[in-house]
Amino acid sequence: MKRILLSWSxxxxxxxxxxxxRQRAEYEVVxxxxxxxxxxxxxxxxxxRHDLVERQAAAAGLPLWSVPLPWPCSNExxxxxxxxxxxxxxxxxxxxxxxxxxxxxxxxxxxxxxMKGTGLQPLFPVWGMPTRALARxxxxxxxxxxxxxxxxxxxxxxxxxxxxxKALLSSLPDDVDPCGERGEFHSFVYAGPMLNAVxxxxxxxxxxxxxxxxxxxxxx
Numbered sequence: 001m002k003r004i005l006l007s008w009s010x011x012x013x014x015x016x017x018x019x020x021x022r023q024r025a026e027y028e029v030v031x032x033x034x035x036x037x038x039x040x041x042x043x044x045x046x047x048x049r050h051d052l053v054e055r056q057a058a059a060a061g062l063p064l065w066s067v068p069l070p071w072p073c074s075n076e077x078x079x080x081x082x083x084x085x086x087x088x089x090x091x092x093x094x095x096x097x098x099x100x101x102x103x104x105x106x107x108x109x110x111x112x113x114x115m116k117g118t119g120l121q122p123l124f125p126v127w128g129m130p131t132r133a134l135a136r137x138x139x140x141x142x143x144x145x146x147x148x149x150x151x152x153x154x155x156x157x158x159x160x161x162x163x164x165x166k167a168l169l170s171s172l173p174d175d176v177d178p179c180g181e182r183g184e185f186h187s188f189v190y191a192g193p194m195l196n197a198v199x200x201x202x203x204x205x206x207x208x209x210x211x212x213x214x215x216x217x218x219x220x
Contacts, residue, residue, distance in 0.1 A: 004029055032060065152211050
């Protein structure tokens with residue numbers, strides 16, 4: 001059984017990846033790898049508070065591998081910090097890192113390039129799954145999430161803070177991916193088959209930065 005890390009954004013795709021991987025006998029997920037904006041102490045893009053991700057990891061029964069990123073953070077700085085993390089992972093007997101990417105070929109190619117020569121195998125457990133069917137399966141399984149970030153160039157700001165549920169799927173414009181794979185929205189999972197508890201959260205202040213709208217989730 002290969003010991004692997006899972007790249008963990010706190011959102012539904014990485015959470016579903018954990019659910020899928022736990023059903024595969026050849027892998028053992030031994031940690032969740034998350035990058036944080038060290039100034040804001042939040043997940044990059046998702047803008048989820050660090051303490052909420054810690055609670056998620058505890059509910060998943062896994063240690064959180066936090067990687068603090070400076071802000072602003074150049075691509076060179078990011079790659080250097082991730083290379084250091086890969087070295088640590090290999091030293092700990094870890095053989096791969098899984099990612100929750102669905103269909104963006106350029107993103108997958110970038111990850112494969114960055115992992116080359118690290119001694120770690122890149123894995124894509126949900127790659128190629130039809131996103132509308134996948135979104136429905138997530139919801140039917142009891143996975144619950146709130147939308148924490150909206151790209152207003154792709155989706156109306158009124159969607160921020162909403163539940164990822166059947167009503168949301170039916171109200172998305174036709175050109176928006178049901179899983180938000182093109183960056184239309186990001187989410188935070190607070191319940192589901194990959195967690196051993198429901199994480200009570202409420203939607204707090206809404207913040208606008210450039211074209212993005214963020215909902216601050218607060219543990220209740």
